[in-house]
Amino acid sequence: xxxxxxxxxxxxxxxxxxxxxxxxxxxxxxxxxxxxxxxxxxxxxxxxxxxxxxxxxxxxxxxxxxxxxxxxxxxxxxxxxxxxxxxxxxxxxxxxxxxxxxxxxxxxxxxxxxxxxxxxxxxxxxxxxxxxxxxxxxxxxxxxxxxxxxxxxxxxxxxxxxxxxxxxxxxxxxxxxxxxxxxxxxxxxxxxxxxxxxxxxxxxxxxxxxxxxxxxxxxxxxxxxxxxxxxxxxxxxxxxxxxxxxxxxxxxxxxxxxxxxxxxxxxxxxxxxxxxxxxxxxxxxxxxxxxxxxxxxxxxxxxxxxxxxxxxxxxxxxx
Numbered sequence: 001x002x003x004x005x006x007x008x009x010x011x012x013x014x015x016x017x018x019x020x021x022x023x024x025x026x027x028x029x030x031x032x033x034x035x036x037x038x039x040x041x042x043x044x045x046x047x048x049x050x051x052x053x054x055x056x057x058x059x060x061x062x063x064x065x066x067x068x069x070x071x072x073x074x075x076x077x078x079x080x081x082x083x084x085x086x087x088x089x090x091x092x093x094x095x096x097x098x099x100x101x102x103x104x105x106x107x108x109x110x111x112x113x114x115x116x117x118x119x120x121x122x123x124x125x126x127x128x129x130x131x132x133x134x135x136x137x138x139x140x141x142x143x144x145x146x147x148x149x150x151x152x153x154x155x156x157x158x159x160x161x162x163x164x165x166x167x168x169x170x171x172x173x174x175x176x177x178x179x180x181x182x183x184x185x186x187x188x189x190x191x192x193x194x195x196x197x198x199x200x201x202x203x204x205x206x207x208x209x210x211x212x213x214x215x216x217x218x219x220x221x222x223x224x225x226x227x228x229x230x231x232x233x234x235x236x237x238x239x240x241x242x243x244x245x246x247x248x249x250x251x252x253x254x255x256x257x258x259x260x261x262x263x264x265x266x267x268x269x270x271x272x273x274x275x276x277x278x279x280x281x282x283x284x285x286x287x288x289x290x291x292x293x294x295x296x297x298x299x300x301x302x303x304x305x306x307x308x309x310x311x312x313x314x315x316x317x318x319x
Contacts, residue, residue: 070202071188073257078179083116083307090297094274097289106131114307120144120169123310141312142169152316159316178259178301181206186248194251196260197300201251208248213269214240231280239276243269256304263298270295 088111095104107130114123122142129135141152148163186206194203208216217240246269251261271292278285 068257070252070254070257071182071204074252074259075179075182077256077258077304078182081179082118082305083114083303084301084305085303085307086113086115086299086301087111088113088297088299091294092270093292093294095289095291095293099287102289114310116307116309120149120166121311122169141316143312152312154316161317178262178299181248181250181262182259188248188250191249193254196251196253197302199260200254201260202254204250204252206248206250208246208264210241210243210245210269213243213246231277235280239273239280242276243272258304259301261298261300263296266295266297267292 088109090109091107092109093104093106095102097103107128109126109128111124111126113125115121120143122140124140124142125137126140127135127137136155138153138155140154142164143150144166149166149169150161151164152159152161154160186208188204188206191203191205193200195201218236247265249261249263250259252258253260274290274292278288278290281288
């Protein structure tokens, strides 16, 4: 029974990966210019060529207009978002072993969210599907009232309400996440164009370094649950030293110049972290193994400043 409890605690700790959905917040205050994608070779050469002749007035009149920088335009657009619809998807496969026996767990977590700002009003539906083991859906509303910020939630057992701090809402505010990725120092590079939800989008690829990931996980509180495993918090710092770099893909809609999707492959980082957690458990971790062959998180956004109006149903408030 004790061994089984340890496995369950490890599975609970795996939920810390959800905190990475907000990992971009760590650099949200960075200078926007510091994250501008690198120029292509052609553009760089054009900027440094000082020997070309100055065109005459007629040539200037015929010169095409300079094309807007999609990345810079997206940064500006995210500064004045009034509403947005978003969907977060996380696919996670885990292989848990105990005393020579292994079990594979595959899960898909989906969060659909609508958010209207000023005053704040959010609606969320979160579903965790673990295949044959079934699925669990939690419905949530958040509204900022004169009495405070209230969260209503229902996991299938009835609606409950609680007052929360307005800062706690950031965990679910995906538009803030998207803006933070744009403004973070992740060395985004142009990567062509792709189609996202039937529309052309500019693609950019960036990197979250292992050291950045370590600091983000420490500051987010994602590692607070390791105490359940009998691990001293002083060991946490060392466990986060070898997470490696994470690739971040970001897409900006060609027509609207709004960011419409980001995707992070966290497989290697989480696989390394789970192994480190078991090692840190010492004797309590003997006979246990855990690997993460897949952990990919993505978020898509749409209907910027055009979310259909909604309100918290009276029956929800009445509970």
